[in-house]
Amino acid sequence: MATEMQRQTTPEVGGMGHSVKRKEDPRFIRGAGQFIDDLVLPGMLWLDIVRSPYAHATIKSIDASEALKVPGVAAVITGADLEKAGLHWMPTLAGDKQMVLPTHTVMYQSQEVAAVVATSRYAAADGVAAVMVDYEPLEVVVDPHKALLPDAPVLRPDRAADKQNNHIWHWESGDRAAADAGLAAAEHRISEDIYIPRIHVASIETCGCVADWDAIRGQMTLHMTSQAPHVIRTVLALVSGLPEQNIRVKTHDIGGGFGGKVPVYPGYVLAVVASLTTGKPVKWIEDRSENLQADSFARDYHIHAEMGATNAGKITSLKVSTIADHGYTDAAADPSKFPAGLFNVITGSYDFPNAFVEVDGVYTNKPPGGVAYRCSFRVTEAVHAIERMVDILAHDLDIDPAKIRMDNFIQPEQMPYKTPTGWEYDSGDYPRALKLAMDMIGYDDLRKEQAEKRARGELMGIGISSFTEIVGAGPSHDFDIIGLKMFDSCEIRVHPTGKVLARIGVQTQGQGHETTFAQIIAEELGFPVADIKIEYGDTDTAPYGLGTYASRSTPVAGAATAMAARKIKEKARHLAAHLLEANPDDLVWTNGKWSVKGSPDRSKTIQEIAFAAYTNHPQGMEPGLEAVDYYDPPNLTFPFGSYICVVDIDKGTGQVTVRRFVAVDDCGNIINPMIVDGQIHGGLTMGFAPSLLESMTYDENGNNLAGTFMDYLLPTAVETPAWELGKTTTPSPHHPIGAKGVGESATVGAPPAIANAVVDALWHLGVRNIDIPLTPQKIWAILREKGVTA
Amino acid sequence: MESVALVVNGVARTVEVEPRRLLVQLIREDLGLTGTHVGCDTSQCGACTVHMDGVAVKSCTVLAVQADGSSVTTIEGMAPEGGLHPLQAAFWEKHGLQCGFCTPGMIMTAADLLASDTDPDDDAIRHALEGNFCRCTGYHNIVAAIREAANKMQVGAATSAEGAPR
Numbered sequence: 039m040a041t042e043m044q045r046q047t048t049p050e051v052g053g054m055g056h057s058v059k060r061k062e063d064p065r066f067i068r069g070a071g072q073f074i075d076d077l078v079l080p081g082m083l084w085l086d087i088v089r090s091p092y093a094h095a096t097i098k099s100i101d102a103s104e105a106l107k108v109p110g111v112a113a114v115i116t117g118a119d120l121e122k123a124g125l126h127w128m129p130t131l132a133g134d135k136q137m138v139l140p141t142h143t144v145m146y147q148s149q150e151v152a153a154v155v156a157t158s159r160y161a162a163a164d165g166v167a168a169v170m171v172d173y174e175p176l177e178v179v180v181d182p183h184k185a186l187l188p189d190a191p192v193l194r195p196d197r198a199a200d201k202q203n204n205h206i207w208h209w210e211s212g213d214r215a216a217a218d219a220g221l222a223a224a225e226h227r228i229s230e231d232i233y234i235p236r237i238h239v240a241s242i243e244t245c246g247c248v249a250d251w252d253a254i255r256g257q258m259t260l261h262m263t264s265q266a267p268h269v270i271r272t273v274l275a276l277v278s279g280l281p282e283q284n285i286r287v288k289t290h291d292i293g294g295g296f297g298g299k300v301p302v303y304p305g306y307v308l309a310v311v312a313s314l315t316t317g318k319p320v321k322w323i324e325d326r327s328e329n330l331q332a333d334s335f336a337r338d339y340h341i342h343a344e345m346g347a348t349n350a351g352k353i354t355s356l357k358v359s360t361i362a363d364h365g366y367t368d369a370a371a372d373p374s375k376f377p378a379g380l381f382n383v384i385t386g387s388y389d390f391p392n393a394f395v396e397v398d399g400v401y402t403n404k405p406p407g408g409v410a411y412r413c414s415f416r417v418t419e420a421v422h423a424i425e426r427m428v429d430i431l432a433h434d435l436d437i438d439p440a441k442i443r444m445d446n447f448i449q450p451e452q453m454p455y456k457t458p459t460g461w462e463y464d465s466g467d468y469p470r471a472l473k474l475a476m477d478m479i480g481y482d483d484l485r486k487e488q489a490e491k492r493a494r495g496e497l498m499g500i501g502i503s504s505f506t507e508i509v510g511a512g513p514s515h516d517f518d519i520i521g522l523k524m525f526d527s528c529e530i531r532v533h534p535t536g537k538v539l540a541r542i543g544v545q546t547q548g549q550g551h552e553t554t555f556a557q558i559i560a561e562e563l564g565f566p567v568a569d570i571k572i573e574y575g576d577t578d579t580a581p582y583g584l585g586t587y588a589s590r591s592t593p594v595a596g597a598a599t600a601m602a603a604r605k606i607k608e609k610a611r612h613l614a615a616h617l618l619e620a621n622p623d624d625l626v627w628t629n630g631k632w633s634v635k636g637s638p639d640r641s642k643t644i645q646e647i648a649f650a651a652y653t654n655h656p657q658g659m660e661p662g663l664e665a666v667d668y669y670d671p672p673n674l675t676f677p678f679g680s681y682i683c684v685v686d687i688d689k690g691t692g693q694v695t696v697r698r699f700v701a702v703d704d705c706g707n708i709i710n711p712m713i714v715d716g717q718i719h720g721g722l723t724m725g726f727a728p729s730l731l732e733s734m735t736y737d738e739n740g741n742n743l744a745g746t747f748m749d750y751l752l753p754t755a756v757e758t759p760a761w762e763l764g765k766t767t768t769p770s771p772h773h774p775i776g777a778k779g780v781g782e783s784a785t786v787g788a789p790p791a792i793a794n795a796v797v798d799a800l801w802h803l804g805v806r807n808i809d810i811p812l813t814p815q816k817i818w819a820i821l822r823e824k825g826v827t828a
Numbered sequence: 829m830e831s832v833a834l835v836v837n838g839v840a841r842t843v844e845v846e847p848r849r850l851l852v853q854l855i856r857e858d859l860g861l862t863g864t865h866v867g868c869d870t871s872q873c874g875a876c877t878v879h880m881d882g883v884a885v886k887s888c889t890v891l892a893v894q895a896d897g898s899s900v901t902t903i904e905g906m907a908p909e910g911g912l913h914p915l916q917a918a919f920w921e922k923h924g925l926q927c928g929f930c931t932p933g934m935i936m937t938a939a940d941l942l943a944s945d946t947d948p949d950d951d952a953i954r955h956a957l958e959g960n961f962c963r964c965t966g967y968h969n970i971v972a973a974i975r976e977a978a979n980k981m982q983v984g985a986a987t988s989a990e991g992a993p994r
């Protein structure tokens with residue numbers, strides 16, 4: 039059962055559970071952050087990129103002669119130049135390959151075609167405008183279903199002879215026969231097609247880098263926007279042949295990541311090549327339009343789901359097949375064994391015996407797809423499917439959507455719970471979270487209000503999402519990225535004066551690690567947060583780690599931090615025993631000191647012990663007070679929550695307004711409540727965005743129809759609702775501090791709550807499903823079709 | 829090249845620029861004031877917001893030559909060295925930032941709002957921010973921070989009015 043954590047430290051120390059003000063903020067509020075485009079090195083050149091106007095075309099010729107005449111232009115790099123060094127293709131993190139620059143064929147609109155290096159941002163842009171490229175357009179494949187037809191053009195002829203088609207891989211999980219039998223025997227059966235569109239993370243800072251080659255020292259320093267700097271260093275060593283100790287990746291401050299800064303984009307590689315060839319530092323910074331048109335995308339899942347149940351609403355079986363549109367290459371950052379990510383968490387918060395899920399990856403003439411959008415490896419897709427299906431089932435059987443969830447939930451006493459697709463949920467109390475959300479929003483009264491409004495012809499809907507997340511990748515027996523096991527790390531050094539420097543293998547893109555990781559150490563060792571400095575993002579100094587995405591920082595590196603601190607605490611015990619002339623086994627730890635059992639005034643504070651570690655350690659013991667931990671988690675963590683959304687729909691315009699949104703989250707023990715709330719606010723807004731506004735669409739020629747912020751609609755403060763948050767706390771039993779991770783829960787959980795609310799408002803008109811985004815145009819057309827007028 | 833003379837954060841500066849150069853690049857690259865950020869190329873995100881002659885402008889949408897003769901305030905000029913403007917303090921206090929990339933623009937836009945409306949309600953604050961994107965915070969705590977700053981500034985104004993010589 040859930041036990042809530044009590045605060046163990048004073049506010050001055052600021053351990054777990056304190057809303058400590060962020061240590062990183064003083065620089066950001068003064069405009070003194072160090073973002074990539076702020077970095078200027080002596081003699082630095084600028085790199086800009088020529089991009090394809092066509093989605094699929096043969097490059098007949100590239101003429102750089104005019105560009106080379108532009109004042110300030112130093113070099114033009116083409117695919118042919120890279121081919122000589124074998125650098126025109128590079129591996130993706132998903133084990134596919136991707137062009138750095140094409141030698142023959144462009145595969146999507148805005149693909150990189152050539153790079154211009156010049157003495158200023160403007161000169162580079164002038165050079166780009168002067169590069170003449172002659173293209174011959176080819177047949178474009180936009181629709182992944184058509185890509186699978188036998189007569190579709192083969193988009194990747196570079197693949198093996200037995201793979202001359204557009205099918206990338208097939209992946210499945212669960213028991214097909216059992217799911218089929220479950221469906222056949224079901225009293226009630228539903229089936230639905232659900233499309234989750236292509237969306238883009240659009241962090242407000244775009245991607246960029248400064249590559250700095252020092253030929254004399256043989257040293258490459260790559261300053262870049264990366265969520266996973268160590269992985270980048272290793273990949274760069276493998277691809278370039280430079281020795282790994284001579285490659286240093288530094289991230290500085292990063293203006294939002296959300297998954298978009300995990301992949302390696304051609305621009306980074308081009309800057310490295312340009313620095314190697316010119317011997318100068320080279321800066322590449324994307325424009326927003328380039329970022330929206332060419333960087334990796336999320337979602338683009340065409341889901342077909344079937345569910346079986348009893349007439350009383352007990353789910354018995356689920357079967358899901360999905361077409362995953364990956365664009366022209368699989369550049370996702372999924373762990374190797376999981377090409378469809380953790381999509382098989384699709385059985386959600388519900389207890390039923392039979393499930394089968396299969397996914398087929400497909401190539402099309404679009405930019406690489408399949409990265410996250412604030413989501414741990416395809417979990418949003420899974421949650422959307424199961425939560426929509428449960429809601430459709432409820433409406434079909436005329437059972438209240440809250441009741442059907444309560445009736446099907448995995449119960450707290452069933453934890454740890456083994457799902458039919460093989461996951462072991464660590465802990466959870468789903469009924470408690472839904473009950474709290476219902477109480478907070480006044481569920482029964484809302485249903486009454488809805489009935490009254492419906493009688494008057496007004497459109498109001500209530501939607502629920504009771505999601506289960508799966509984060510913290512991951513245990514080394516199953517989780518690796520290009521072979522690198524997904525552990526993470528922390529190194530702690532306690533200085534003689536009792537001040538602490540800790541370095542972590544994960545990165546921050548706004549999560550506040552400088553504060554929360556200090557709080558973990560404060561909790562474990564009793565040093566005040568103010569005395570602890572956290573560093574990350576420099577591969578020369580930080581211990582190796584796999585980086586920050588998939589909500590893995592707290593579950594994995596947070597665990598490593600606690601474990602490293604415990605190693606220090608244990609050494610401190612022996613130092614204290616020496617100082618107190620006591621037996622180490624007779625000492626007890628309380629509030630940052632070791633004391634002799636039964637005589638609390640015989641004690642040594644952690645600061646006194648730290649000093650002794652350098653000035654008065656016992657003979658035979660290593661001096662110093664440092665520890666490092668590489669943490670290989672025993673399992674993933676499973677945060678969860680219940681969200682309830684109330685919408686009103688304008689019959690005249692089709693506009694959906696989110697009137698209220700209550701979000702009850704359970705992310706286990708909480709390090710900093712203020713930061714957790716902030717993560718949930720942001721996550722909810724990135725769940726709201728694709729539900730109502732964002733979608734990246736293409737015409738039949740592969741032209742991107744939402745390639746700038748004019749057409750790709752980010753929510754502003756005006757549309758975004760004021761969020762109402764609630765909490766339950768169910769610690770993770772296997773995590774050293776009982777935490778689970780929270781950065782993505784809300785993005786994962788929010789969309790079906792909104793979609794369910796909108797369909798709930800329209801169900802009586804005969805509407806079963808509407809794919810997100812629920813734009814006014816879409817809703818207006820449905821209302822007119824159903825004969826509803828203002 | 830054109831010569832642009834302007835006052836930035838109280839200091840007179842003269843910069844030689846190409847006529848096509850944007851004010852944001854003059855600020856960031858010629859003057860090295862990198863607190864003003866660039867987040868888009870279509871005038872939508874507001875990360876580049878500064879004050880020009882006391883009014884919030886998107887500095888990516890102003891040519892440097894248009895700023896000739898003007899007085900510009902950037903995030904770096906919002907408070908004396910080492911101090912904090914009430915908005916900066918409130919963003920910190922209320923957790924109105926995460927990655928911090930949108931923050932300077934948010935603070936500059938908010939300062940413009942509070943100059944004309946000392947007591948805005950949440951709705952007014954949200955509408956004032958319609959030209960500023962934030963991808964991290966969901967705006968929730970940004971709104972709270974601006975409200976907090978407005979409260980503090982009103983109290984501050986009342987106190988200094990009381991203390992003023994009659």
Ligand code: FES
Pocket residue numbers: 865866867868869870871872873874875876877886887888889
């Ligand atoms: S950079 Fe000026 S509005 Fe986006």
Ligand code: FES
Pocket residue numbers: 242293294548924925926927928929930931961962963964965
């Ligand atoms: S704090 Fe990251 S964009 Fe606003």
